[in-house]
Amino acid sequence: MGEIRALERGDKQNWQKLWQGYQAFYEVSISPEVSEETFERLLAPDEPMHCALAVEDGEPVGLVHYIFHRSTWTRGDYCYLQDLFVDAAVRGRGTGRALIEHVREKAEAAGASRVYWLTQEANHDARALYDKVAERSGFIQYRQVLGT
Numbered sequence: 001m002g003e004i005r006a007l008e009r010g011d012k013q014n015w016q017k018l019w020q021g022y023q024a025f026y027e028v029s030i031s032p033e034v035s036e037e038t039f040e041r042l043l044a045p046d047e048p049m050h051c052a053l054a055v056e057d058g059e060p061v062g063l064v065h066y067i068f069h070r071s072t073w074t075r076g077d078y079c080y081l082q083d084l085f086v087d088a089a090v091r092g093r094g095t096g097r098a099l100i101e102h103v104r105e106k107a108e109a110a111g112a113s114r115v116y117w118l119t120q121e122a123n124h125d126a127r128a129l130y131d132k133v134a135e136r137s138g139f140i141q142y143r144q145v146l147g148t
Contacts (some may be wrong), residue, residue: 010084
């Protein structure tokens, strides 16, 4: 496992490749306009959104996006680990675990009271890792998709 570091402007092409890999894995397509805005938000110092890359031999091989937000249940913010993706060629070497740990460390440093995330029920490989590093909340997600 190499290093985990913050996203930088010069990472755009590599970030896009990983971001497209994430979308392909989940069989979704996010418009280029939304992806462009997401990249800009991830770099903006006044945004609560952040990105870290896992880098091996100078090449980004994984990404994690996380967002800080308020909660009505605690004084400290929550940290939502929204997207986690590791290139298939390097899976099973601890990269996903290292990215989760990076987010946990950032959340602790920011005074957050928890890190949480969602995954699809059928994502068995990821769930095997998640069961080792976190506890399942028992909540079921519901959603209403709106126009934007």
